[in-house]
Structure formats: C-alpha cells, structure tokens
Amino acid sequence: MQVYEHHASSPPLQAALKGTLPHSISLSYRTKHPSRTPNAHILATFPPAASTDSIPRCWAAAYLDRSMRPETELWIFTTGEIPGHCESPDEKEGFCTECKKAVLSLIDYMGTLPIPPMHPWNEPAMELARQHEKEHPQTGPDAVYPPGPGLYMRHLLIPMVVTLGACHHEVVQLLAEAGMLRKEFPGHEADLNKFWFKVADLPQTRDLPEKLRWGEMREKDLAIVQARTSIPRTARTLLSLKSVGVFEKATDKPVAWTFLGLDGSLTTLHTEPEWRGKGIAKAVTMKIFKEHAPELAVDDEENAWAHADVYVGNVQSESLCRSLGGKPSVKILWVRVHITKRDSSVT
CATH class of the missing domain: 3.40.630.30 (Gcn5-related N-acetyltransferase (GNAT))
Incomplete structure (x- = not known):
C-alpha cells in the first residue's frame, strides 16, 4: 500500500481525521499542534490530492518526528480502531486485512526515512542511556532491566527504535506479531484507558x-x-x-x-x-x-x-x-x- 507525505493542513487528511473523531483524537490534535519541527513527517495511505469522496474506507495515518526523542516520536491511527469498522464475518475480531496493511505500510515507509540528530537539549537523556548500558550490559529482547530513569532512555542507543504513544492496543498487538515490539523496554505491560469528554x-x-x-x-x-x-x-x-x-x-x-x-x-x-x-x-x-x-x-x-x-x-x-x-x-x-x-x- 502506498504512503504519502502530507502537510499539517492537508484538506483530505484533516477531513478524514475529523470524520473519525473521537477515535482519531490523539493524531488529530498532534497534527494541529504548532510545536512542529522541520523533521516532522505527517503520513497517510491516501494522497494529499485526494478528494474527500475518494478517501478509501480503510486507511492509516501517522505523525513522526524522530528528532523529539526521548519524548514521544510517533502517533498512529487507523480506521480499524473504530468499533464495527470491519464488516467481514471472517474478521470479526481484530483489524481487517486492509487496515493491517495500511499500518504496516506506514511503518515500512518510516524505516526508509533518514534519522535526524537529537536536539541538543535532550542530550542528557542519551547520557542516562549510556550509563544504564554500563551498569546493565546485557542487550536484546530477552534482557531484563531493573526499574530506574535509565531504563526509559536505554532504547536511545538503538537508532531505529521509536517511542510510539497513545497507541490502540490492537495496533500494538499487530506490531508485536510483526516482531517490532521491543519488550525489554517499558510500556508494553502498562495499559491505559483513554477517556473521552x-x-x-x-x-x-x-x-x-x-x-x-x-x-x-x-x-x-x-x-x-x-x-x-x-x-x-x-x-x-x-x-x-x-x-x-x-x-x-x-x-x-x-x-x-x-x-x-x-x-x-x-x-x-x-x-x-x-x-x-x-x-x-x-x-x-x-x-x-x-x-x-x-x-x-x-x-x-x-x-x-x-x-x-x-x-x-x-x-x-x-x-x-x-x-x-x-x-x-x-x-x-x-x-x-x-x-x-x-x-x-x-x-
């Protein structure tokens, strides 16, 4: 599935997000927030020239800014998050095939993008990560680390590991099935409830x-x-x-x-x-x-x-x-x- 870059004000993107509220609320807000660096990428699986009538039924969109690490770098939304979106009797549980493809296509595209340098004011976080590595040299998905500030920064030592925020549990499950979830780092065991008002x-x-x-x-x-x-x-x-x-x-x-x-x-x-x-x-x-x-x-x-x-x-x-x-x-x-x-x- 093809992935396209969008501007924050992209009419089809904002129309698609508006039409899926409140489910798309995190990504909707993030694309509108004025705090956006030149390294930000706003992505969707439909083109910026699309008319609102031509937006596919199944799509995914994301906001990615690798320069923000160790803060949240990535938000993702897909229409599969909307209850009842999948109509196929064979796919009553979980996302439909097209929504899965949309999410994975976004991730594949992100992997081709250059990694910008970390902002200088976040450099102390990298020092914490390096110190954590000295104290706990074991690495890999089977590593078990004790709690502590360095644990939340350790992933910074692996350039292609990204902090994904406010992510629907089924998107996380999909990424886990695809082998991309890094369970030696915190977060995957800590569910949150999203409250809408x-x-x-x-x-x-x-x-x-x-x-x-x-x-x-x-x-x-x-x-x-x-x-x-x-x-x-x-x-x-x-x-x-x-x-x-x-x-x-x-x-x-x-x-x-x-x-x-x-x-x-x-x-x-x-x-x-x-x-x-x-x-x-x-x-x-x-x-x-x-x-x-x-x-x-x-x-x-x-x-x-x-x-x-x-x-x-x-x-x-x-x-x-x-x-x-x-x-x-x-x-x-x-x-x-x-x-x-x-x-x-x-x-």
Missing part, C-alpha cells in the same frame, strides 16, 4: 479557595513540574503546551497544574499534598478543557472533544475523569517499536 457536557468550573488564584505555568515554575513527574519532558516542550496553574496569592507558589500534551491529552496533572481533597484537580481539568480544547477536535456533528489517558488501576484519576462525564473508550499503550525489524510473513 464532550466539552459541551463538562460541569461548570468551580471557584478556587480564597487564598488561591488562577494563572498559567511560567518558565520559572517548570523545575517543580519536572520534579513531580517521571515522564521525560523538556522545559522547551512544556513551554510549548497550553497550561493552567493554581497559585498561592501570598507566595506566588504553584500548588496545582496541568497541561494539554502535544496530542491534546490531559497531562502532568498534579496537586501538591497540602492542597489535595479540595476539588482543585477537578477544577484545573475543567478549566483547561474549556479554555483550550473547544476548537481543536471538532467532529462532523460540531461536537468538540477532549481526552485523557489514565493508567489502569489509577483509581483516583479514573474517578476524576468519570466525575467529569468521561467514559473509558479503549485500551492504549506507550511502547518502543523497532521500525525496521518487521517479520515479512505478517501482512
């Missing part, structure tokens, strides 16, 4: 306690944000994201915050311990969705969508999402895949 159905944003005020997260606040999360995000990336913060009026200290990730998902939601149990996390979430989500993912019926990815078993975050009317839609994962190591017998 209709922005129009969100509750009213509640007032903050008297001693607090609203604001946006500033550059001087990012050190504490990075210290409170294990997810590798540079200050540069965080500054490119929409944010909502809550600050003590007396000290100007941030006590709660969240961001909309590069794919529009709720990310880095945090409340300092002394302010928990007061509904602040819920208020922060409602505010960022209402202020920054309404125009970014709007379906053909003019419904605006927002979303959040929550690790299975994170009862507190799941409860928060449900209290806002969110519904768990599908299992997703963040995984490392080897984009040039495909079993050619899998088609």
Whole structure:
C-alpha cells in the first residue's frame, strides 16, 4: 500500500481525521499542534490530492518526528480502531486485512526515512542511556532491566527504535506479531484507558479557595513540574503546551497544574499534598478543557472533544475523569517499536 507525505493542513487528511473523531483524537490534535519541527513527517495511505469522496474506507495515518526523542516520536491511527469498522464475518475480531496493511505500510515507509540528530537539549537523556548500558550490559529482547530513569532512555542507543504513544492496543498487538515490539523496554505491560469528554457536557468550573488564584505555568515554575513527574519532558516542550496553574496569592507558589500534551491529552496533572481533597484537580481539568480544547477536535456533528489517558488501576484519576462525564473508550499503550525489524510473513 502506498504512503504519502502530507502537510499539517492537508484538506483530505484533516477531513478524514475529523470524520473519525473521537477515535482519531490523539493524531488529530498532534497534527494541529504548532510545536512542529522541520523533521516532522505527517503520513497517510491516501494522497494529499485526494478528494474527500475518494478517501478509501480503510486507511492509516501517522505523525513522526524522530528528532523529539526521548519524548514521544510517533502517533498512529487507523480506521480499524473504530468499533464495527470491519464488516467481514471472517474478521470479526481484530483489524481487517486492509487496515493491517495500511499500518504496516506506514511503518515500512518510516524505516526508509533518514534519522535526524537529537536536539541538543535532550542530550542528557542519551547520557542516562549510556550509563544504564554500563551498569546493565546485557542487550536484546530477552534482557531484563531493573526499574530506574535509565531504563526509559536505554532504547536511545538503538537508532531505529521509536517511542510510539497513545497507541490502540490492537495496533500494538499487530506490531508485536510483526516482531517490532521491543519488550525489554517499558510500556508494553502498562495499559491505559483513554477517556473521552464532550466539552459541551463538562460541569461548570468551580471557584478556587480564597487564598488561591488562577494563572498559567511560567518558565520559572517548570523545575517543580519536572520534579513531580517521571515522564521525560523538556522545559522547551512544556513551554510549548497550553497550561493552567493554581497559585498561592501570598507566595506566588504553584500548588496545582496541568497541561494539554502535544496530542491534546490531559497531562502532568498534579496537586501538591497540602492542597489535595479540595476539588482543585477537578477544577484545573475543567478549566483547561474549556479554555483550550473547544476548537481543536471538532467532529462532523460540531461536537468538540477532549481526552485523557489514565493508567489502569489509577483509581483516583479514573474517578476524576468519570466525575467529569468521561467514559473509558479503549485500551492504549506507550511502547518502543523497532521500525525496521518487521517479520515479512505478517501482512
């Protein structure tokens, strides 16, 4: 199946993503985010000159930027993710043959692209990877590494291993069957539930306690944000994201915050311990969705969508999402895949 490069504003691509919302929400947001380097590739299995009427029933699209490693480099969506998409009685389970071909064609194409250099500000991540290799020299798919910061960077030593984010569990399964999933690296064992929210159905944003005020997260606040999360995000990336913060009026200290990730998902939601149990996390979430989500993912019926990815078993975050009317839609994962190591017998 042929693969085509698209511009972010490609009319057929944006029409295809719009018509498949909310299922395509991560890729839809990512293609629209202004933080896009010259190394980004937006790909689809239909041409940029296609009319909306000529877009095939089965297709796949992706956003790839290898220069962003160790942050998420790749997002993929295929129409096979939509429940009921496959009509064949022989293919009731899993993706249809054409959707599988579309995904694998994208991956094959990615393997032919040049690898740009890592951004200089991410070089400390490579140092962590090298140190991890010294401490744990075993390599290969059967290697077992102990938890630690270096584990999340170790894949950087293998140039063709890519971090694939917010990926539908059946796409991950397909890549595993094709021999591309690298199980010695973290992610494949950690399912997340994707929650969708209709922005129009969100509750009213509640007032903050008297001693607090609203604001946006500033550059001087990012050190504490990075210290409170294990997810590798540079200050540069965080500054490119929409944010909502809550600050003590007396000290100007941030006590709660969240961001909309590069794919529009709720990310880095945090409340300092002394302010928990007061509904602040819920208020922060409602505010960022209402202020920054309404125009970014709007379906053909003019419904605006927002979303959040929550690790299975994170009862507190799941409860928060449900209290806002969110519904768990599908299992997703963040995984490392080897984009040039495909079993050619899998088609």
